[in-house]
Amino acid sequence: MDALTYPYTLQDLLSLYEFEPLLGPLHREKHYNALIDWAEKEVLFGNDSETLLIIASFCLDVKLDYDEINGYLDRYLYENKIKRPSAKASALVWLKIQMWHLLNAPNAKGVEEGLYLFSKHFFDFGPGFFSKAAHYLNNLYYQLYDSGWGDYPSKAESMDEQAILQFVKARIRPLYRKLTHNEWLTLLAR
Structure with missing residues (x-):
């Protein structure tokens, strides 16, 4: 089973x-x-913006020109009076998307890779909830996968794949639920 694709909105x-x-440019190409x-879908569903059509046409390019795409995106936002979100709100949306991927991971390896991001990077910025949730996910990674340099087995080694998926989902769902409601x-984000 392939991993699901996150249903991105413009926001x-x-x-x-x-x-x-x-x-840093961790997933830059994936985001572009x-x-x-998203632009292609908007055009297919009847949005007749010329700027959006140009953004959608970048799918034909072999190598993406990020500056050019950004220029057209800025133009589209200006034409439609859409404001960019704040850095704090953006951090929370990024966190929500990472949690969505963890909740929809097709297997235990996907969960491990998703949690590994939080063990590799130290996220101590943005709103307090973001920092606390990132630390929580970091601890969850070490709780499951830290084997004490081989001296004792990790918790994940004693669990089957379904148990790992359920373990992680049960711990992430309450946090994720908060991030899915705009209120x-x-x-x-305050």
Whole structure:
């Protein structure tokens, strides 16, 4: 079974662009491709914006020109009076997307890879909820996968794949639920 594709909205994508400079170009190409896919869908569903059609046409390019795409995205946002989200809100949306991927991971390896991101990077910025949730996910990674340099087996080694998936889902769902409601997101971004 293939991993599901996150159903990006324009606000999700704008949040990823705002958050990217804080994280570095970890998933830059993936995010730009998601923007192009979003633009294609909008055009197919009847949005007749010429600027959006140009963004959608970038799918034909072999190598993406990020500056050119950004220029057209800025133009589209200006034409439609759409504001970019704040850095704090963007961090929370990025976190929501990472949790969505963990909740929809097709197997235990996908969960391990998703949690590994939080063990590899130290996320101590943005709103307090973001920092606390990132630390929680970091601890969850070590709780499951830290084997004490081979001295004792990790918790994940004693669990089957379904047990790992359920273990992680049960611990992430309450946090994720807060991030999926706009009222909570607004409150947490303060």
